[in-house]
Amino acid sequence: MTLLIKYDTFTEEQTRFYIAETVLAIDSIHQLDYIHRDIKPDNLLLDKEGHIKLSDFGLCTGLQTNRVESLAQKLKGETGDLRQDDNAFVSRKDKMDTWKKRRRGLAFSTVGTPDYIAPEVFMQKGYGKECDWWSVGVIMFEMLVGYPPFCSETPTETYRKIINAKQTLRFPEDCNLSPEAMDLIEKLLCDQSVRLGRKGVEEIKRHRFFDGIDWDGIRQSKAPFVPILKSPTDTSYFEELEELEENDEEEINRGKNSDIRFIGYTYKNFDAVLRQQQFGTFPNLSPFKT
Numbered sequence: 001m002t003l004l005i006k007y008d009t010f011t012e013e014q015t016r017f018y019i020a021e022t023v024l025a026i027d028s029i030h031q032l033d034y035i036h037r038d039i040k041p042d043n044l045l046l047d048k049e050g051h052i053k054l055s056d057f058g059l060c061t062g063l064q065t066n067r068v069e070s071l072a073q074k075l076k077g078e079t080g081d082l083r084q085d086d087n088a089f090v091s092r093k094d095k096m097d098t099w100k101k102r103r104r105g106l107a108f109s110t111v112g113t114p115d116y117i118a119p120e121v122f123m124q125k126g127y128g129k130e131c132d133w134w135s136v137g138v139i140m141f142e143m144l145v146g147y148p149p150f151c152s153e154t155p156t157e158t159y160r161k162i163i164n165a166k167q168t169l170r171f172p173e174d175c176n177l178s179p180e181a182m183d184l185i186e187k188l189l190c191d192q193s194v195r196l197g198r199k200g201v202e203e204i205k206r207h208r209f210f211d212g213i214d215w216d217g218i219r220q221s222k223a224p225f226v227p228i229l230k231s232p233t234d235t236s237y238f239e240e241l242e243e244l245e246e247n248d249e250e251e252i253n254r255g256k257n258s259d260i261r262f263i264g265y266t267y268k269n270f271d272a273v274l275r276q277q278q279f280g281t282f283p284n285l286s287p288f289k290t
Helices: 004-009 012-030 066-075 092-106 119-123 130-145 155-163 181-188 199-206 246-253 270-277
Strands: 044-045 050-052
Touching: 012 050, 012 130, 012 199, 119 130, 119 155, 181 199
Parallel strands: none
Antiparallel strands: 044 050
């Protein structure tokens, strides 16, 4: 999440790396017969080598599900005809700026953001492991475009867009995505009955977007961003709540005492860290050859 706030978007090569490792992480949970149900950038951490580590299993099947149930309850009676998109005519840059301004504060919110949750989870009509693959599609869209595909001014509008994804999923004309990237996103952000991955992770791994990925050796490849740590306990990429920038405090304070699960997940201003380390330009790094 910090990298996305810092750089707005990733290249397709960088996105390919992060999404591939996320797919492998989720599959490792599925193999244990668990569903994560809370896949979002906040819960994708980087280890000391820059590789993906999946965190926060509080909504895994069999554990606490009250939050999902409350979101589903909110939808009852509110999923009629989709109203005019509240920001259909807003430019991509304005959407990116608005999302970036809100994003870090949402991590400290009690409810968080519904942007990454699959429609079948909201509707409580029965779902399986494929709900996690929907979240991967949302994250992939955000990495490439700069904001989630269904973000809106209010949670209710976000719910409506997710439920009506077939009509509301749009790619900005100026994002210049490859046909392979758009195809994968569309095959993840669709009805669960036809969603890629419903028959197993191999469906996803075989998609053309991942051509060039060494699935067995990706953990040994160089990551797009490798943190520079002074010691195994170096926390310079994190900060305490009192160190947050002043303009973030009001939004964060609304939720910081309500949900202890987010304590410790505060994010350092990358500008300061990268300047201290004289780190190069992230978009020019290449994780592997295709």
